[in-house]
Amino acid sequence: MSLIPIARAGELKPNEMKAFEADGKRLLLVFAQNTYFVVDEMCSHEDYSLALGCIKGKTIKCSLHGSHFDLSTGAALDDPADEPIGCYQVEEKDGMISVNLGQ
Numbered sequence: 001m002s003l004i005p006i007a008r009a010g011e012l013k014p015n016e017m018k019a020f021e022a023d024g025k026r027l028l029l030v031f032a033q034n035t036y037f038v039v040d041e042m043c044s045h046e047d048y049s050l051a052l053g054c055i056k057g058k059t060i061k062c063s064l065h066g067s068h069f070d071l072s073t074g075a076a077l078d079d080p081a082d083e084p085i086g087c088y089q090v091e092e093k094d095g096m097i098s099v100n101l102g103q
């Protein structure tokens with residue numbers, strides 16, 4: 001297991017997100033409904049950044065064609081995307097938010 005620190009707790013306001021790179025992956029940290037999520041930054045439908053989308057509840061909407069993704073499972077909830085995005089385990093400890101990329 002490798003925990004990679006990515007933000008300070010409190011750095012993001014509700015429904016804010018922050019794109020970052022870790023271990024060669026483009027990822028997105030999202031703070032929604034008082035929970036931190038880390039998902040793939042790029043939409044599974046086309047090569048388009050979800051950082052340009054918007055957050056509603058525990059979902060993120062791709063602003064290019066409108067698919068929503070569940071932030072806790074990565075599941076595509078509607079067309080045209082039919083593949084999930086990756087989602088990763090997040091830990092908060094000692095004022096730091098870290099992601100576990102599982103290596």
Ligand code: FES
Binds near residue numbers: 046080
């Ligand atoms: S690029 Fe995201 S739904 Fe098409």
